[in-house]
């Protein structure tokens with residue numbers, strides 16, 4: 190039985206089919222990630238050439254507010270892509286849509302650990318602002334590449350599938366990249382959990398191309414898998430590796446307040462040398 194980093198036992202689940210509810214409001218633009226079908230609203234588009242906020246610059250173009258980070262990350266960060274305040278206001282918009290869609294119902298929100306944890310709590314607070322009732326739970330899911338399949342997902346063994354029975358489930362994710370993780374996870378929740386409905390709320394959707402884009406297309410339409418439906422999506426971001434606000438690289442950088450682009454030095458940094 191595989192064991193994850195925190196010592197929890199993980200179960201492997203085979204890829205299965207996913208289906209999704211039709212959107213109630215059409216997208217204004219075509220979806221940019223082939224793993225995603227049209228969603229509830231158009232994600233905010235962060236362009237490929239978006240200027241980053243330089244953490245160490247006090248000069249022209251610098252953000253008026255400081256973006257503190259642990260000093261040991263100096264040099265690891267190329268710049269801020271999304272300040273936390275902007276994420277907060279987007280979470281408020283997403284919470285309004287959820288409140289509208291689930292009027293008179295109590296959705297069951299499922300946080301995909303660990304990356305989504307900060308966004309998840311932001312969403313819970315924003316739903317509270319609207320007096321939206323809900324229940325919640327957490328699961329740990331990790332995707333990996335099999336030798337012959339395009340991937341499968343391991344779900345923490347102690348996840349309470351019984352809590353999904355007859356419920357309107359909203360899976361809360363940090364980022365959809367290739368879409369492989371969700372395309373495997375959603376059918377499992379539907380079939381093992383017996384939920385009434387399953388939707389996805391993701392903070393980020395990455396625009397991808399090349400080899401990874403082909404994998405996303407496969408996860409979305411080929412290999413027996415229907416596309417991932419991210420009904421609620423915050424931002425469409427460039428194809429860069431992002432960290433912070435719960436997102437990690439080698440378990441580092443989750444503690445950053447904002448979402449940053451990692452620098453080459455950050456990628457090459459030997460994380461084992463960091464003091465604990």
Ligand code: XMP
Nearest residue numbers: 304364365366367368369370430431436437
């Ligand atoms: P897929 O490809 O299955 O990937 O949609 C989803 C999971 O992969 C991780 N991921 C990232 N984590 N910065 C991160 O910190 C990134 O840019 C990134 N891209 C993918 C993440 O765990 C996500 O849930």
Ligand code: MG
Nearest residue numbers: 301304363364
């Ligand atoms: Mg995630």
